[in-house]
Amino acid sequence: MFLQTEELDSWDLDEAFSGYYDSSSPDGAASFMASSKNVVSERNRRKKLNERLFALRAVVPNISKMDKASVIKDAIDYIQELHEQERRIQTEIVELESRKSNKKSGSDFEQDLPVLLRSKKKKIEQLYDCGGSRISTIEILELRVTYMGEKTLVVSLTCSKRTDTMVKLCEVFESLKIKIITANITAFSGRVLKTVFVEADEEEKDHLKIKIETAIAALNDPQSPMSI
Amino acid sequence: MFLQTEELDSWDLDEAFSGYYDSSSPDGAASFMASSKNVVSERNRRKKLNERLFALRAVVPNISKMDKASVIKDAIDYIQELHEQERRIQTEIVELESRKSNKKSGSDFEQDLPVLLRSKKKKIEQLYDCGGSRISTIEILELRVTYMGEKTLVVSLTCSKRTDTMVKLCEVFESLKIKIITANITAFSGRVLKTVFVEADEEEKDHLKIKIETAIAALNDPQSPMSI
DNA sequence: GATGACACGTGAGCC
DNA sequence: TGGCTCACGTGTCAT
Secondary structure (H helix, E strand, C coil): CCCCHHHCCCCCCHHHHCCCCCCCCCHHHHHHHHHHHHHHHHHHHHHHHHHHHHHHHHHCCCCCCCCHHHHHHHHHHHHHHHHHHHHHHHHHHHHHHHHHHHCCCCCHHHHHHHHHHHHHHHHHHHHHCCCCCCCCCEEEEEEEEEECCCCEEEEEEEEECCCCHHHHHHHHHHHCCCEEEEEEEEEECCEEEEEEEEECCCCCHHHHHHHHHHHHHHCECCCCCCCC | CCCCHHHCCCCCCHHHHCCCCCCCCCHHHHHHHHHHHHHHHHHHHHHHHHHHHHHHHHHCCCCCCCCHHHHHHHHHHHHHHHHHHHHHHHHHHHHHHHHHHHCCCCCHHHHHHHHHHHHHHHHHHHHHCCCCCCCCCECEEEEEEEECCCCEEEEEEEEECCCCHHHHHHHHHHHCCCEEEEEEEEEECCEEEEEEEEECCCCCHHHHHHHHHHHHHHCECCCCCCCC
């Protein structure tokens, strides 16, 4: 990077000369003084800026090119990635909280978890703010999980089309780590239809069914006509 | 910030002079040519670097001083903040998982919850682990944006099925703020097919086509067979 | 040899 | 006023 041979800023002689001329100097010396001061000052400024850039490079992983401009670009991309991450985590926290509010029985586990995360949510909102409740839940109009043959589950899902509805549906199915044979999403006239064929062993079918139902229901808007 | 009055880069005269002297110039003119080229090149470099710095300033909240070095410093601090955030969340997740393993009774709630978080942990590790491809891109196998009738665009897209491919596809279409008539995603045998019908006015059709193509291409894995 | 990235010194504007 | 920061043109390396 900024390590071309000329960069050896170790002149170390101007420091020795600084303050050598006092106020009783002739004009030539005075002007030299002024320009010299400016020079060393500028040197320090450049040095500081390069150090900062170096430090920036240090905190950003995966620097593509050691180029100055590229370092900044990579930093920008990285920050935006982190932003997206945070957005996802926050929506997940909201999902967890909504799941808690749906539950009524009080095991210690249910109570502790959101408490731990609530402070986190505050911090995230405070940090990343972007005013207005950004997170939109989905509105489930119909959800069916049926058995088809011996080892296949069919998930049929209808939602009203809101912002990020399709994103959230895809995310929840990704997160379930289930064996999806084929999946299909179709959006038209304010509705989102999703059909997923899932491979399931005989013994885990029932559990898987409940798992899918609860995961999707956790996304559900409390004001939705569906209540699970 | 970098908006002192001298910054008016609109000299616009060297551009008029560039190329004025051809190869049969006397030495003085040739050297002038060379230096002039270098000058405009350097100007562009400075301009690009400043634009990057400006963009960096845009993605970092809470800029203390508009100073060049300070902007970089704030960016560093911000990234480190996000890192710490992520570290905390990750330890929290680990905590939750260990808590889960301590429990033995099997209510569905206990089992389902960590499933949701486990994928998150993976994602965090994948993102934060420094080294190794951080960003999971998608692999576009085919992309066609065609016109259908007077005011309809049809986007046909084939990707190989990776983690979050469907999520990312949905996200990019959400972010485009276009008028989607109907959209369809189907996943089978390692492929993801997406078809979107977009409403577009006659005059904006071409622009919209390019916009969609570039937005999708931006997600593309460089190693993908598609090169756009 | 052309191109690009860099550090440098310098003059100028801003508290 | 002096101490900042900045943009500029230039020489110099490396590809």
